[in-house]
Amino acid sequence: RSVIMNKLTKIGASALAGSLVATSAFAGELSVGGTWEVTGEFVTNSKTTGVANETGNPFGSKANLSFNGSGETDFGTASWFMFTTDAQSGVSSHSVTLDMGDMGLVGFDQGTGAFGAGTLDDKTPTAYEEIWNGTAQTNTNLLGGTGGSAGVFGYKNTMMGMNVNVEYAPSLSGGDAGDGGSADTTSPDGTSINFAVTNNTLVEGLDFGAGYGENDYDRVTGDVANIDEEGMVAYANYSVGSFTIGTTQSYTSGSTTSGLTVGANEVEIYGVAFNVNENFSVSYTDLENTFLKRGSQGDVTMDITGINAAYTMGGATLRLTDASVDNAGGVTGTNEDRTEVSL
DSSP states (O other): OOOOOEEEEEEEEESTTGGGOOSSOOEEEEEEEEEEEEEEEEEEEEOTTOOOOOOSOOEEEEEEEEEEEEEEETTEEEEEEEEEETTSSSEEEEEEEEEOGGGOEEEEESSSOOSSGGGGSOOOOOSSSOTTTTSSOOHHHHHTTSSOOSSEEEEEEEETTEEEEEEEESOSSOOOSSTTOOOOSSSOOEEEEEEEEEESSSSTTEEEEEEEEEEEEOOOTTOOSOOOEEEEEEEEEEEETTEEEEEEEEEEESOEETTEEEEEEEEEEEEEEEESSSSEEEEEEEEEEEEEESTTOOOEEEEEEEEEEEEEETTEEEEEEEEEEESGGGOTTOEEEEEEEEO
16 A cells, blocks of 8 residues: 655664674664554445345554664665554564665565565556455465565566566465574475566656566375466556556466365456546556366456545545455355545
């Protein structure tokens, strides 16, 4: 989601980069930002077997804090990022990077989604958030889990005018959010590698890119839940005047979703965004996710359509999303209407 970051304070820090620093002394700085949000979410479900509509208080609020630190080392600029929200216990994501100039940027990511094909999960232009956010659709279906992992190593650089972004996950059996890592003796293990290539300078007004990823599991006999996955994604957005039109398309194979044996997912997203003026913007998005099922199961296409709007008032933004979902989650006859208002 888009957020409005207000820098609150800046303080000095020492020895920020820890073991990454080769010099005997290090001085850097740490900036702290924060946001708050109040939302109202209204969901109506309908299903052939009967599903109750959302109950309880539809309103809630949250506050977020972000910390950014950086400083110079013998090898380049070391940076550190941490994001936390009161809606979760502890730190929700963090990353450490080292920018070596022409040699590129390397880093370790514990959930920020900074590397690889996961950065392209949905690049369709929007005034607020992805139209599927908060619905039965998740970005897992968009990339089949082949991008956007946590506990990964990444690399970024510019080569022949193209931005290259690579992600490597040394394990698919889960990671440890603390120091030292952890061993998992119960889940099938494996590795993942994925990448994204993007460009926004080749043609004026055009931003485009593509990504690819593979998940390779060390499977055991009878394991049907952890199937090797392959994912591809591409997008193109073109801006002219106050309009931006674009599309994101992806294909994944080997995925499983909600207990359904799915051979593949084909996703097509189209959208248009319009800046009415410097404070007000609106967008319309249409998403089709076709669940290509194995065996005798018939393919099912989930369709999501909706609008987003955002109005900025100084340091605050009032935002709206209204989405309609047919065949939610790839289940025929499962429909959903979702409206969210955010301040």
